[in-house]
Amino acid sequence: MRVRATDLAFAYPGSPALFQALSFDADGGELLAVTGPSGSGKSTLLSLLGGWLAPSVGVLEVTGVERLALVPQNPFGVPGRTALDHVCLPLIASGLTRTHAAQIARGHLELLKLEHAADRPYRMLSGGERQRMLLARALASGPDLLLVDEPTAQLDTSSAAEVCDALASLERSGVLVFVATHDPRVVDACSRVLDLLRARPQLEQENHAVT
Numbered sequence: 001m002r003v004r005a006t007d008l009a010f011a012y013p014g015s016p017a018l019f020q021a022l023s024f025d026a027d028g029g030e031l032l033a034v035t036g037p038s039g040s041g042k043s044t045l046l047s048l049l050g051g052w053l054a055p056s057v058g059v060l061e062v063t064g065v066e067r068l069a070l071v072p073q074n075p076f077g078v079p080g081r082t083a084l085d086h087v088c089l090p091l092i093a094s095g096l097t098r099t100h101a102a103q104i105a106r107g108h109l110e111l112l113k114l115e116h117a118a119d120r121p122y123r124m125l126s127g128g129e130r131q132r133m134l135l136a137r138a139l140a141s142g143p144d145l146l147l148v149d150e151p152t153a154q155l156d157t158s159s160a161a162e163v164c165d166a167l168a169s170l171e172r173s174g175v176l177v178f179v180a181t182h183d184p185r186v187v188d189a190c191s192r193v194l195d196l197l198r199a200r201p202q203l204e205q206e207n208h209a210v211t
């Protein structure tokens with residue numbers, strides 16, 4: 001699978017462009033951090049990648065993606081259902097038996113270092129465990145492209161570190177992952193960085209003004 005963006009620009013109707021002249025290529029197995037200050041368009045770029053929005057200018061080619069998964073900024077779970085139940089859900093929905101689904105789900109929980117919490121209800125998971133469980137559930141849906149929005153936004157330092165380790169391990173999954181973040185620890189866990197600050201129209205004008 002492959003994503004190729006050429007000279008992308010995006011503006012919401014009636015608003016100035018959030019970014020422009022944004023070009024990049026990405027392949028399966030890469031983990032890209034989408035960075036930039038609050039309001040620079042990180043979540044908006046994820047929406048473009050997911051096909052929920054179309055670029056205002058430029059071309060965004062997403063090829064070979066049969067399945068897409070999103071871990072949103074404020075994810076939620078069912079308080080009384082276990083971590084294993086949550087991760088099994090997309091597998092059972094795709095037609096697997098409960099036993100087979102549980103076997104595969106435990107593998108995803110193990111990849112994200114959550115095997116100890118498999119049988120714990122969602123309400124008893126820490127913030128970092130919830131975030132990792134939701135990453136495991138996203139992986140269980142078998143995505144080619146995974147979009148993750150601000151995974152450490154509400155976490156303390158040690159939970160954020162666990163999530164960063166989990167994100168780094170996704171590189172081995174072969175999935176193409178985009179992570180919107182302004183957390184430098186998440187950026188460090190990623191293999192590449194797409195900095196929207198560099199594609200900000202206002203900044204470009206300021207640079208022209210200086211030179």
Ligand SMILES: Nc1ncnc2c1ncn2[C@@H]1O[C@H](COP(=O)(O)OP(=O)(O)OP(=O)(O)O)[C@@H](O)[C@H]1O
Nearest residue numbers: 012015018036037038039040041042043044045180
């Ligand atoms: N549907 C919409 N219509 C109009 N403006 C929007 C819409 N969604 C977002 N915006 C605006 O676009 C800008 C970029 O929003 P976006 O959420 O993509 O930024 P972000 O970089 O992810 O921000 P944060 O780091 O705070 O989550 C913001 O000013 C936001 O208010």
